[in-house]
Amino acid sequence: xxxxxxxxxxxxxxxxxxxxxxxxxxxxxxxxxxxxxxxxxxxxxxxxxxxxxxxxxxxxxxxxxxxxxxxxxxxxxxxxxxxxxxxxxxxxxxxxxxxxxxxxxxxxxxxxxxxxxxxxxxxxxxxxxxxxxxxxxxxxxxxxxxxxxxxxxxxxxxxxxxxxxxxxxxxxxxxxxxxxxxxxxxxxxxxxxxxxxxxxxxxxxxxxxxxxxxxxxxxxxxxxxxxxxxxxxxxxxxxxxxxxxxxxxxxxx
Amino acid sequence: xxxxxxxxxxxxxxxxxxxxxxxxxxxxxxxxxxxxxxxxxxxxxxxxxxxxxxxxxxxxxxxxxxxxxxxxxxxxxxxxxxxxxxxxxxxxxxxxxxxxxxxxxxxxxxxxxxxxxxxxxxxxxxxxxxxxxxxxxxxxxxxxxxxxxxxxxxxxxxxxxxxxxxxxxxxxxxxxxxxxxxxxxxxxxxxxxxxxxxxxxxxxxxxxxxxxxxxxxxxxxxxxxxxxxxxxxxxxxxxxxxxxxxxxxxxxxxxxxxxxxxxxxxxxxxxxxxxxxxxxxxxxxxxxxxxxxxxxxxxxxxxxxxxxxxxxxxxxxxxxxxxxxxxxxxxxxxxxxxxxxxxxxxxxxxxxxxxxxxxxxxxxxxxxxxxxxxxxxxxxxxxxxxxxxxxxxxxxxxxxxxxxxxxxxxxxxxxxxxxxxxxxxxxxxxxxxxxxxxxxxxxxxxxxxxxxxxxxxxxxxxxxxxxxxxxxxxxxxxxxxxxxxxxxxxxxxxxxxxxxxxxxxxxxxxxxxxxxxxxxxxxxxxxxxxxxxxxxxxxxxxxxxxxxxxxxxxxxxxxxxxxxxxxxxxxxxxxxxxxxxxxxxxxxxxxxxxxx
Numbered sequence: 009x010x011x012x013x014x015x016x017x018x019x020x021x022x023x024x025x026x027x028x029x030x031x032x033x034x035x036x037x038x039x040x041x042x043x044x045x046x047x048x049x050x051x052x053x054x055x056x057x058x059x060x061x062x063x064x065x066x067x068x069x070x071x072x073x074x075x076x077x078x079x080x081x082x083x084x085x086x087x088x089x090x091x092x093x094x095x096x097x098x099x100x101x102x103x104x105x106x107x108x109x110x111x112x113x114x115x116x117x118x119x120x121x122x123x124x125x126x127x128x129x130x131x132x133x134x135x136x137x138x139x140x141x142x143x144x145x146x147x148x149x150x151x152x153x154x155x156x157x158x159x160x161x162x163x164x165x166x167x168x169x170x171x172x173x174x175x176x177x178x179x180x181x182x183x184x185x186x187x188x189x190x191x192x193x194x195x196x197x198x199x200x201x202x203x204x205x206x207x208x209x210x211x212x213x214x215x216x217x218x219x220x221x222x223x224x225x226x227x228x229x230x231x232x233x234x235x236x237x238x239x240x241x242x243x244x245x246x247x248x249x250x251x252x253x254x255x256x257x258x259x260x261x
Numbered sequence: 262x263x264x265x266x267x268x269x270x271x272x273x274x275x276x277x278x279x280x281x282x283x284x285x286x287x288x289x290x291x292x293x294x295x296x297x298x299x300x301x302x303x304x305x306x307x308x309x310x311x312x313x314x315x316x317x318x319x320x321x322x323x324x325x326x327x328x329x330x331x332x333x334x335x336x337x338x339x340x341x342x343x344x345x346x347x348x349x350x351x352x353x354x355x356x357x358x359x360x361x362x363x364x365x366x367x368x369x370x371x372x373x374x375x376x377x378x379x380x381x382x383x384x385x386x387x388x389x390x391x392x393x394x395x396x397x398x399x400x401x402x403x404x405x406x407x408x409x410x411x412x413x414x415x416x417x418x419x420x421x422x423x424x425x426x427x428x429x430x431x432x433x434x435x436x437x438x439x440x441x442x443x444x445x446x447x448x449x450x451x452x453x454x455x456x457x458x459x460x461x462x463x464x465x466x467x468x469x470x471x472x473x474x475x476x477x478x479x480x481x482x483x484x485x486x487x488x489x490x491x492x493x494x495x496x497x498x499x500x501x502x503x504x505x506x507x508x509x510x511x512x513x514x515x516x517x518x519x520x521x522x523x524x525x526x527x528x529x530x531x532x533x534x535x536x537x538x539x540x541x542x543x544x545x546x547x548x549x550x551x552x553x554x555x556x557x558x559x560x561x562x563x564x565x566x567x568x569x570x571x572x573x574x575x576x577x578x579x580x581x582x583x584x585x586x587x588x589x590x591x592x593x594x595x596x597x598x599x600x601x602x603x604x605x606x607x608x609x610x611x612x613x614x615x616x617x618x619x620x621x622x623x624x625x626x627x628x629x630x631x632x633x634x635x636x637x638x639x640x641x642x643x644x645x646x647x648x649x650x651x652x653x654x655x656x657x658x659x660x661x662x663x664x665x666x667x668x669x670x671x672x673x674x675x676x677x678x679x680x681x682x683x684x685x686x687x688x689x690x691x692x693x694x695x696x697x698x699x700x701x702x703x704x705x706x707x708x709x710x711x712x713x714x715x716x717x718x719x720x721x722x723x724x725x726x727x728x729x730x731x732x733x734x735x736x737x738x739x740x741x742x743x744x745x746x747x748x749x750x751x752x753x754x755x756x757x758x759x760x761x762x763x764x765x766x767x768x769x770x771x772x773x774x775x776x777x778x779x780x781x782x783x784x785x786x787x788x789x790x791x792x793x794x795x796x797x798x799x800x801x802x803x804x805x806x807x808x809x810x811x812x813x814x815x816x817x818x819x820x821x822x823x824x825x826x827x828x829x830x831x832x833x834x835x836x837x838x839x840x841x842x843x844x845x846x847x848x849x850x851x852x853x854x855x856x857x
Contacts, residue, residue: 069305114762151368
């Protein structure tokens with residue numbers, strides 16, 4: 009898995025720069041930074057910012073693939089830059105651009121507003137008719153019930169799936185992979201009773217039926233959430249629900 | 262002129278403590294509105310990186326008394342015992358509340374919440390969500406917070422100053438990253454939940470955002486910083502990056518061995534190793550399940566003896582979990598495998614993981630009482646940025662996550678009560694302060710007369726902290742660090758920014774952070790200088806023993822125009838008189854700590 013250290017001493021980065029106060033559109037700028045075998049693309053960006061050009065803007069924080077901040081396009085593919093090793097792009101150059109399908113705020117920083125609105129719209133919280141008092145302890149949930157939604161709860165909101173999604177590219181209204189997987193996460197949680205409240209939006213034109221099941225979202229997901237699988241699952245459930253509403257209109261439940 | 266916005270309560274920080282506080286306000290007094298100011302989107306907050314778990318007494322055979330005892334001895338008797346008691350009593354309820362909000366806790370076959378062993382704990386009491394506990398807690402809290410319409414978020418706003426008028430904290434000034442706008446965000450009460458400050462050290466598990474901003478804001482507003490000298494080194498970080506390998510790896514049975522294959526912890530008064538096939542392994546409070554301070558100190562001794570592996574990224578030992586088997590590893594600690602594979606190219610199913618001590622957690626912080634209130638009326642603090650104190654000289658693993666829930670909720674309720682009783686005052690004076698701060702930020706951004714890059718000042722600060730305030734300290738190393746920091750403060754005056762833009766100027770926020778980091782570092786060094794004893798994570802080679810006569814006390818660092826003024830305050834001792842900290846001597850342990 010690990011390759012032998014390369015004898016490269018520097019590597020070239022081609023970085024999309026966009027400074028709204030001076031640039032009309034993004035431009036690629038070239039920088040040579042030291043090459044180190046153990047460095048990720050984010051390390052190279054940090055070196056660049058600290059030592060060469062303090063004006064480069066990008067988001068990052070945990071540098072261990074869990075906070076979801078540092079998604080960018082690396083050679084045209086959506087990646088967490090904290091997990092994209094320079095050694096996998098030798099001899100370079102490496103092109104680093106802001107995540108596709110989002111407006112650019114500055115340099116490698118994208119605008120998240122649309123994602124955050126949709127995120128909230130699917131009501132990603134436990135909805136119940138009644139609460140069990142805390143004194144009575146936890147809701148019981150077997151490992152099998154947990155396994156029914158656990159995978160969909162692993163999303164770090166990095167939005168790489170949106171950058172990869174050909175539907176979202178053309179249809180702004182599409183709720184998108186991560187948000188639909190999030191809805192499934194709650195709909196499949198044995199403690200939740202809110203499926204009905206989420207249904208209308210999920211089954212709407214902006215919801216699951218917009219997805220053409222290309223599967224790029226699952227291919228780029230760094231946490232193996234498999235949003236495409238979540239959407240497919242929701243489609244099947246929605247179809248079953250639709251038939252059931254005809255066959256047994258009074259027997260819901 | 263800076264624009265002004267008004268809320269009932271302003272919370273700075275959108276991590277675990279801040280979100281818990283916001284929900285507490287929303288649930289206690291739904292008519293109050295909350296402004297939540299965070300320099301990152303809340304789900305990016307560093308709570309996300311916590312791995313192993315959250316301690317809370319729920320299982321038969323466990324008791325509140327035992328959790329209290331473990332926490333107090335873990336703290337080397339520097340924790341306030343009334344605070345520990347309140348914390349331990351409320352932790353199970355808070356964790357259950359998280360469960361009701363949807364946190365995907367790992368489960369037993371019968372559907373009850375599962376618990377695991379953790380260092381320094383005498384029984385299995387650590388709730389966990391595989392080994393992404395903090396991630397799941399944070400996302401659960403954030404998603405739950407979205408259902409409250411009265412919580413208004415200021416995502417990617419950097420709070421740079423507290424507004425204080427009439428002796429009360431009444432808001433903050435914050436910079437919007439997207440636009441560069443500076444705004445006064447007023448609140449009748451303010452809660453600081455900005456996390457720790459591991460980034461004042463070069464080698465840390467902490468995320469980039471952990472720069473201690475909230476401590477700096479409180480300190481500048483005259484609030485003392487408490488027990489700053491206590492810096493927790495986690496014994497198992499990956500060399501090079503400092504990425505954390507959770508203590509749960511040892512809780513599940515992982516062992517530490519040196520380059521000779523020796524389970525070296527047995528030489529450091531942490532008990533005798535059990536055979537890996539022994540069903541009692543891992544034994545509570547013994548060997549690998551000793552407390553973090555003692556394990557990290559043992560590493561330094563092994564290094565001096567030449568028993569560790571040497572490498573360009575720093576010396577290391579091996580954390581070996583191979584005997585757990587692939588199935589257990591994938592089920593209980595999958596993130597450990599993922600991280601080791603990604604960042605050191607090791608599959609721990611087949612090879613031991615290289616690890617070394619790494620700065621992980623700050624026991625010290627903003628001085629608060631049990632209700633999360635600071636000495637500045639209207640200002641509250643909770644989570645790692647605060648020091649109540651329940652952690653004393655050494656925090657036990659899996660106590661920080663329940664701490665941010667318990668005291669986050671207390672801060673939210675306390676701030677809500679305060680806000681209801683105290684109307685806004687002196688709007689004009691607050692506006693004027695906001696204008697002054699706006700001008701200061703403009704000067705920071707525009708300044709190009711200087712020569713110093715902030716990255717180089719920051720790197721030198723981190724180097725000074727590592728060499729002066731590491732696992733072992735002396736007066737000489739601390740004085741050297743103090744001198745370096747004084748020089749860095751001067752150099753910071755002539756800092757220069759490349760970036761003068763208003764839009765998402767992270768060099769500017771980096772400078773605002775660094776300004777506060779220097780203050781915090783100085784408080785830490787001077788607190789450490791004054792503590793002439795060794796206790797928990799604060800080890801002085803020139804004062805190698807614990808000195809309860811002189812130092813069963815908290816340190817309080819006050820900002821002055823010169824070096825910080827250090828005062829001391831007695832630790833609250835209620836029912837657990839100071840005793841020897843005993844690990845690995847199972848039978849004596851009970852006797853010694855129970856005072857019998």
